[in-house]
Amino acid sequence: MPDISFNIAVLVCAPPMIxxxxxxxxxxxxxxxxxxxxxxxxxxxxxVF
Known part of the structure; x- marks a missing residue:
């Protein structure tokens, strides 16, 4: 995987969970x-959680 990249598509923050x-x-x-x-x-x- 010489060119792997990732983007954060969705991010939800509801403490204490992300x-x-x-x-x-x-x-x-x-x-x-x-x-x-x-x-x-x-x-x-x-x-991911």
Whole structure:
């Protein structure tokens, strides 16, 4: 993942909790789980609390 980046898409603060949605965007290089994925672009969201 030579070019991975992420942005905070949503950030919610309601003390004592903080929640956010991170949007990741990257291009795979080499292999992933034994499969050739070189050059495949992947975008996904992750929720964190």
């Amino acid at each position: 929640a956010g949605r991170l949007t990741f965007d990257e291009t795979q290089a080499g292999q992933l789980f034994g499969m050739a994925v070189n050059g495949t672009r992947i975008r996904f969201d992750e929720n």
